Amino acid sequence: MVVGSETVANVVALWSAQAPRLQSLLRIVAALMFMQAGTMKLFAFPAGVPPDGGTVPLMSQAGLAGILETFGGALLVLGLFTRPIAFLLSGEMAVAYFQFAFPQGIWPILNDGQLPALYCFIWLYFSAAGAGPWSLDAKRGQVAASSQKMSRWQVPRIFSSTLNWNEGIESSQRNTS
Secondary structure, three states, X not given: OOOOHHHHHHHHXXXXXOHHHXXXXXXXXXXXXXXXXXXXXXXXXXOOEOOOOEOOOOOOHHHHHXXXXXXXXXXXXXXXXXXXXXXXXXXXXXXXXXXXXXXXXXXXXXXXXXXXHHHXXXXXXXXXXXXXXXXXXXXXXXXXXXXXXXXXXXXXXXXXXXXXXXXXHHHHHHHHO
């Protein structure tokens, strides 16, 4: 079977159209996995914290991490307050990496820093991109409202790629004729 360039373009377009749903799926799966670190610290579930298999003191840095991971992760699973929660958790993972992994060496594969580094950038992505369509944020309309508001860090619409340059040229040509 010969696949023409038109068929390939259709497949690419169909797959690209799935990006928002895959964004939601990544958020849900990553948050469920992230929550396990918190539930291990707070509830010794699915296993306790090594070496004794117990929990951590609630009023400690590890206890605060457990609270953030468990309840922040739950909010991310639901897609509720995704942007600020993801930003907070990204910061937590940056602290975890530089406090515990980086002093052991620069390479994450050698210093057991892969998970904190990866979660740091996953949560940083969601803090910018939002939760996706399968979320309570989307149901509440925050995604649409936040993307329409322009903060001082966003590029004005006139410079964005959504501007149809041909339409501007055609309208200026009509005005001159």
